[in-house]
Amino acid sequence: MNKKERVKKKPTFTQAIMPIIFMMVTLVIGVGYMKLKAEPILILIAFLAGGIAINLGYTWDEMQKGIIEKISMxxxxxxxxxxxxxxxxxxxxxxxxxxxxxxxxxxxxxxxxxxxxxxxxxxxxxxxxxxxxxxxxxxxxxxxxxxxxxxxxxxxxxxxxxxxxxxxxxxxxxxxxxxxxxxxxxxxxxxxxxxxxxxxxxxxxxxxxxxxxxxxxxxxxxxxxxxxxxxxxxxxxxxxxxxxxxxxxxxxxxxxxxxxxxxxxxxxxxxxxxxxxxxxxxxxxxxxxxxxxxxxxxxxxxxxxxxxxxxxxxxxxxxxxxAGTTILVFCAMGFAGIMSITGMLDTVLEAITRRVKSTAGIIISTIASCFTVAFVTGNSYLSILLPGQLFNSVYEKYNLQAKNLSRTLEDSGTVLVPLVPWSAAGAYMTATLGVDTLAYLPWAVLCYMGIVFAIILAFTGIGIAYIDPSKKKTN
Structure with a gap:
């Protein structure tokens, strides 16, 4: 191999969080306040993420591969x-x-x-x-x-x-x-x-x-x-x-x-x-x-x-x-693909889990991770899979049964995605029912009350299942 491979750097937390913050600000102002279309804004955010990716040593072909993988999903x-x-x-x-x-x-x-x-x-x-x-x-x-x-x-x-x-x-x-x-x-x-x-x-x-x-x-x-x-x-x-x-x-x-x-x-x-x-x-x-x-x-x-x-x-x-919904999904996957293949999304999720020390902290961190993945990718499967993989060992370490994690993944992943306007689910609901996502959001009570009760249970300990220490030793 005569071609010198480009050295890829691991993104810092600042680099990783920058596109997410920019996304939140531009979408809230652009879509929420100015009533602009989300698609051009998502492309603009993807350009910012792409610029950081180039700085980290990634080529366009590699970014394109990540985008295609997300579109395939x-x-x-x-x-x-x-x-x-x-x-x-x-x-x-x-x-x-x-x-x-x-x-x-x-x-x-x-x-x-x-x-x-x-x-x-x-x-x-x-x-x-x-x-x-x-x-x-x-x-x-x-x-x-x-x-x-x-x-x-x-x-x-x-x-x-x-x-x-x-x-x-x-x-x-x-x-x-x-x-x-x-x-x-x-x-x-x-x-x-x-x-x-x-x-x-x-x-x-x-x-x-x-x-x-x-x-x-x-x-x-x-x-x-x-x-x-x-x-x-x-x-x-x-x-x-x-x-x-x-x-x-x-x-x-x-x-x-x-x-x-x-x-x-x-x-x-x-x-x-x-x-x-x-x-x-x-x-x-x-x-x-x-x-x-x-x-x-x-x-x-x-x-x-x-x-x-x-x-x-x-x-x-x-x-x-x-057709409009499909275009929105493609635009969102462009951003999600770059964030995933460069490791920026992983860096943000790792930072969320770093200081977790209590049952309430673990569950709230899981919710924050699910929210981050749902917000960034607009994909219900990823909002379950990525935090699930990340927290699996954490729950076991603190003697929390796996069903606590699976419940939290559903409460803050599955049902949260249709409230994200640029997600496939949010765009689908808007296209099918003829009502903007932000207009029906306050009325989709179940979709956010599950998170509220998950947090309440985390602090009170009600409905939290622990691993029997004696059984854990025999495994």
Whole structure:
């Protein structure tokens, strides 16, 4: 080898933390205050991280490798994004979502819509094990009901996101529920039982907030007129039949028996298109268009006047609708890839753990690490895996059972990611529900109350499981 290899330096804490601080400041000011798009800001932050990487001895090819690795990790999520977009478009085309909206506005009282939204999505996500699937199916229908009843859309979106992540956090069918104990070295069902210490109190607080908020609002003043207009319009566009529920049943069965997610969603979409053709009398061409470009009320052949609110409600879906979300993920992965391959992220995480000396300190440090990884990478898997690997031996050293670590990883990793606007989850929720991440954030109560109760348990010692010293010696 004649080529001299470049010597790579380990990043100092100052070098490692600089891009993260810059990211926090620019995103808070740019996205939060100035309402700018996040994508250019993320690219700018990646340039700063790249400059530090060059100073550390890394070449562009090496940085590009790190970026590609992160994008590769995100590809399954991106494929699901496109599949959900097609699913929403086809379910609109078939009349599945319009039928749920039609009967939902009749049955649900506006005062209890937030409570209902949380409970329905919690049950749906627990059965299916997927938060994204729950939001993209039943969540979209609930948003339609909220629009018809004049209930706050940010509040409804927050309740839907929180309910969906209840199941994502507790369901044995969920990937993150399986990943957390795997990263921590705990047993799956021990992990699920141990999470009840933080999840049940967080759920009670969530339901209380939604109940009180619901009592203070009975919907818009013209709710009855709006509901009547909505139902009459939908009734003129679609034919109602129990057959319309077949695509929903397919998703539920597929999730329960663990069929592959993407093929199941696509099969459900194609069946929905067939239902739209044979039950609604729509054309094959429009069915395929709904999969790619989304559904449009003009596909129904309805000749009456359609008010803007109803068009906004129905004209949605299609794989193309997720293009903006995909671009955001790519931009975020550019920054995350550079931070990871240069070791800057590891340096920050090591600094967090260096002075840990108590049970409360260990758990709070775990939360801080999960938050840092979630904020920097926007990836729920990384926010579980990296802190899990980092703290595994620390918990054992202080005689803390692994299920304490796995629970904390879920409380501050899995459910925190949808609150990060530039994460794949946050961008997906915004694209699917039509509400900005920062708008629904305060209402996604479960997603941050789990952290609050994790800290309370850390200081009080309640719900903290210790290793039996006698058993530890015999291992």
């Amino acid at each position: 995100a590809m399954p999520a991106i494929l699901i994004l496109w599949s959900v977009g097609a699913l929403i478009g086809s379910w609109m085309f078939s009349g599945v979502i319009p039928m749920i909206i039609y009967y939902g506005v009749e049955i649900i009282n506006p005062k209890f819509l937030l409570v209902t939204a949380f409970l329905i999505t919690a049950v749906f996500s627990t059965i299916t094990g997927t938060s994204w699937g729950s939001v993209g199916t039943i969540g979209v229908a609930i948003m339609g009901i909220a629009g018809g009843l004049g209930v706050s859309l940010p509040a409804t979106a927050g309740a839907i996101v929180a309910g969906s992540y209840f199941g994502d956090k507790l369901s044995p069918l969920s990937d993150t529920t399986n990943l957390a104990p795997l990263a921590a070295g705990a047993a799956l069902y021990d992990h699920i039982k141990h999470m009840l210490y933080t999840t049940i109190p967080a759920t009670i607080v969530s339901l209380t907030v939604y109940f009180i908020a619901g009592l203070g609002s009975s919907g818009a003043g013209n709710t009855a007129e709006m509901v009547s207009t909505l139902q009459n319009t939908l009734n003129s566009m679609f034919n109602w039949n129990i057959v319309l529920l077949i695509p929903v049943i397919l998703i539920l069965v597929g999730s329960f028996v663990k069929w592959p997610t993407i093929p199941t969603m696509l099969c459900s979409s194609l069946i929905a298109v067939l239902i739209g053709i044979f039950m609604q009398g729509f054309t094959l061409k429009n069915g395929f268009l709904s999969l790619i470009n989304g559904f449009n009320v003009t596909m129904t052949g309805y000749e009456g006047e359609v008010i803007k609110d109803i068009m906004t409600l129905l004209n949605r879906g299609g794989a193309v609708s997720m």
